[in-house]
Amino acid sequence: MTYTCDKYNMNGKKSNGELPARWRKNLYQTHGLPDNYTDSSFLEELRKNINPSNITAMEAISFAASVLTQLNIVILFVIIFVWLNNKWTAPNIIFVFSGIPTSAGYFVHTFRKPDMLGKLSKDFRTVVIFLAFGYILSPILKTLTDTVSTDTIYAMTIFMFLIHLIFSKYGSPQVTLSDSLSITSSLFGSLMLASRLASPLHAFTLLTISVQCFVLLPFIMYQLQNKVIVAIILSCTTVYLLHLISLTIACVFVGVTIFIQLVCPLWYIRWQKYKENIYGPWDEAVIMS
DSSP: OOOOOOOBOTTSOBTTSOOOOOOOSOTTSOOSSOTTOOOGGGGGGOEESSSOOOOOHHHHHHHHHHHHHHHHHHHHHHHHHHHHHTTSSOHHHHHHHHHHHHHHHHHHHHTTOTTHHHHHHHHHHHHHHHHHHHHHHHHHHHTTTTTSOHHHHHHHHHHHHHHHHHHOOTTOTTOOOOHHHHHHHHHHHHHHHHTTSSSHHHHHHHHHHHHIIIIIHHHHHHHOSOHHHHHHHHHHHHHHHHHHHOHHHHHHHHHHHHIIIIIHHHHHHHHGGGOOOEEOTTSOOOOOO
């Protein structure tokens, strides 16, 4: 079998002025054209922004409220550590006042579920085991990082909480991140802070608060519909408690709250018009049955 090779100009025409045959987008056909030749019909299948996901302003504000809620939880946990570290309150008071809303939220979460009694019995055993082992091991956890400087502990804690905030899913099904890294980093940061408290009871209380904030509380937050209201309530509580510690930090947090809750959603909605997804004949072929 022999092939003939004709000469072509830059427009894909033969050098003698004759037009080639109709070009088709088939690799198995010999068109008598160069490999890099494309006909003017190549871009006829070009499509832009197929099935765009138009996010409304309320949806963007609701997702921003989820981010702000998670940030508030982290800051409130740090505030509890400051109160315990400065001995502004007793650990048993923190334990009781944190256990009451946690228990109420749990019963609301499991109410009207099938086999509720069986779930209550199983979860009660889990809580008893956690409290028993946590209280027994708290003296070991208290002395776990005695050889590490306090500055290093605080730096590691900030880094762990940043990882927690970055890799958290914030209750969105579109986010493909894993919760395991977020939860593990938050618990590790809590362990670092607990090792700097005055007594094993303080450390046990802070670790219990950590499990409530970073493991149990997200399951309830995911089911709440009015995320904006929850974020506002938590933000007001956080600002008030930060004001008792530092007025400067409270003012900075107010600015961060406004930026996350209002500025970022408005930017996101405004920048949607610049988003452009291009689909064309170079995309992966789809076999239609």
